[in-house]
Amino acid sequence: MSEWFRQAADGRITLTLHIQPGAKKTEFAGLHGDALKIRLAAPPVDGKANEALIRFVADTLKLAKSAVSLKSGQTSRRKVLEIQGAPLSAIQAFGTTN
Template sequence: MSDWCRTAGDGRLTLTLHIQPGAKKTDVAGLHGDALKIRLAAPPVDGKANEALIKFLAERFRLPKNKVTLKSGHTSRRKVLEIIGSCAEEASALLNPHP
């Protein structure tokens, strides 16, 4: 697993992401330094990109949206999210564009 995904002792995942809002479609774009780059179709206005990111990750992990929390980076392209109820293997398989 790469630096963009860390697992806590209680099973929580912490993801470091680089977000590109306003893209043509929402999808994983690959690694961007020590972060995973995600393109979002939502614009970076009024929290729409953050909402779209949480929805995208919840769908990818097949979890309710309340299990995905934006911990930092609310107004930045670099964001740290926490996911409860998943594991690092799922993150690798679902998010890593090169498994």
């Protein structure tokens, strides 16, 4: 199993992410050490980047925003998200998407 995501026994999946806010467009950018790098077009101001990250991941997985929550890294580039209700195969595809 990859280092940037983990699946709990109850089906919840945690993602370790490295975020680059203020990018030209929002996209997956491959692996960054033990984290998946995501470029966000939103600026790192007033929680806008965190909101954009949750919306981007939820939309990509076709889930409600309430299924994606920020567990740590509120003000850091390194963030941990928790996802409920997504198939593991969809998460694994993140690492191969550019």
